[in-house]
Amino acid sequence: MIEAARLAPEQLAAISLADFAGDVREGLTKRGQKELYSKYLYDEIGSMLFEAICLLPEYGLSRAGARLLEQNSEEIISLIPGPVMVAELGSGTGRKTRWMLEALARKQNVNYYPIDISRSALDRCDSDLGRLESVSIVGFERAYLDGLLEAAARRRPGMRLLVLFLGSTIGNFDRPAGDQFLRSVRQILQRDDALLLAADLQNDEDRLLLAYDDPAGVTSAFNLNLLARVNRELGADFDLARFNHLVRYDRRERRVEMHLQSSADQIVRIPRVSLDVRFAKGETIWTESCHKYSSGELVQMSRRTGYRCEAQWVDSEWPFAQSLWIAV
Numbered sequence: 001m002i003e004a005a006r007l008a009p010e011q012l013a014a015i016s017l018a019d020f021a022g023d024v025r026e027g028l029t030k031r032g033q034k035e036l037y038s039k040y041l042y043d044e045i046g047s048m049l050f051e052a053i054c055l056l057p058e059y060g061l062s063r064a065g066a067r068l069l070e071q072n073s074e075e076i077i078s079l080i081p082g083p084v085m086v087a088e089l090g091s092g093t094g095r096k097t098r099w100m101l102e103a104l105a106r107k108q109n110v111n112y113y114p115i116d117i118s119r120s121a122l123d124r125c126d127s128d129l130g131r132l133e134s135v136s137i138v139g140f141e142r143a144y145l146d147g148l149l150e151a152a153a154r155r156r157p158g159m160r161l162l163v164l165f166l167g168s169t170i171g172n173f174d175r176p177a178g179d180q181f182l183r184s185v186r187q188i189l190q191r192d193d194a195l196l197l198a199a200d201l202q203n204d205e206d207r208l209l210l211a212y213d214d215p216a217g218v219t220s221a222f223n224l225n226l227l228a229r230v231n232r233e234l235g236a237d238f239d240l241a242r243f244n245h246l247v248r249y250d251r252r253e254r255r256v257e258m259h260l261q262s263s264a265d266q267i268v269r270i271p272r273v274s275l276d277v278r279f280a281k282g283e284t285i286w287t288e289s290c291h292k293y294s295s296g297e298l299v300q301m302s303r304r305t306g307y308r309c310e311a312q313w314v315d316s317e318w319p320f321a322q323s324l325w326i327a328v
């Protein structure tokens with residue numbers, strides 16, 4: 001069940017058209033590097049393309065995260081004394097979450113609150129996981145912290161909250177913003193609540209670049225769909241054939257960056273924000289960052305942001321960690 005479904009359509013969306021228009025204007029008129037926020041990659045088409053990315057052989061991080069949950073969910077759950085309710089930030093379709101919910105449901109009835117700005121992903125999550133025995137789902141079509149506040153408000157006395165933040169989505173924040181976000185999550189939690197944080201670790205550079213630039217072009221389509229979305233929702237005339245998916249690794253920041261690069265000098269019109277945007281040949285729009293971590297760095301992050309790292313599991317095939325943090 002999607003909780004927000006009872007509201008009027010204009011109150012429903014976690015992202016209003018006005019917010020989208022404002023952010024597109026701001027991002028494309030920035031001096032220096034043009035930018036569009038990665039959250040806008042996830043409209044209905046983008047969410048489906050992301051699901052396809054997770055199936056790509058090159059995108060090993062998603063399978064690593066799933067493997068760790070398949071192998072260790074029982075142990076993770078055993079480290080959080082119950083009863084426990086579960087909220088998930090940026091759940092997407094919740095594909096990997098199944099392992100955690102099944103492990104918990106062997107001990108107790110489970111209330112699961114997936115939170116995502118993508119309505120279509122939440123619908124899939126509801127239909128796929130809603131059939132699990134002893135699990136009841138209420139999804140929130142909300143931004144992370146707004147959704148978490150709503151989920152936390154449903155806590156019953158004596159219950160712990162387990163927050164899942166999977167898929168290395170933390171890597172979309174730059175490091176200081178990531179710390180700030182984890183502190184904000186901590187403020188909503190109570191002492192001894194838990195956060196299961198998935199993070200992709202540093203890896204061979206070529207392997208990482210391939211993970212974000214697969215030969216079948218699925219990640220390229222995911223990235224270009226953002227321009228198609230601006231066309232669909234804001235009436236722009238981006239010619240997708242004149243932009244290319246570009247992936248870089250920034251060694252200093254330890255992150256993969258996704259950009260869209262203009263292959264010509266051109267002007268793009270965006271009538272609904274009354275904007276003409278000039279692009280020089282070779283200029284890029286920065287659309288996503290995916291920071292990579294070390295396992296020790298994740299332990300330090302927990303200390304800086306109000307948690308202790310209780311345990312960490314690292315995949316043997318792809319350097320990827322699931323860390324269980326307890327709020328202190």
Ligand SMILES: C[S@@+](CC[C@H](N)C(=O)[O-])C[C@H]1O[C@@H](n2cnc3c(N)ncnc32)[C@H](O)[C@@H]1O
Nearest residue numbers: 039042090091092116117118142143144166167
């Ligand atoms: C990298 S995907 C991860 C999906 C899933 N957790 C997984 O591991 O496969 C990020 C998810 O976060 C959602 N998302 C992005 N920004 C968000 C925001 N500000 N608030 C809520 N959800 C957001 C996207 O719609 C998408 O489903």
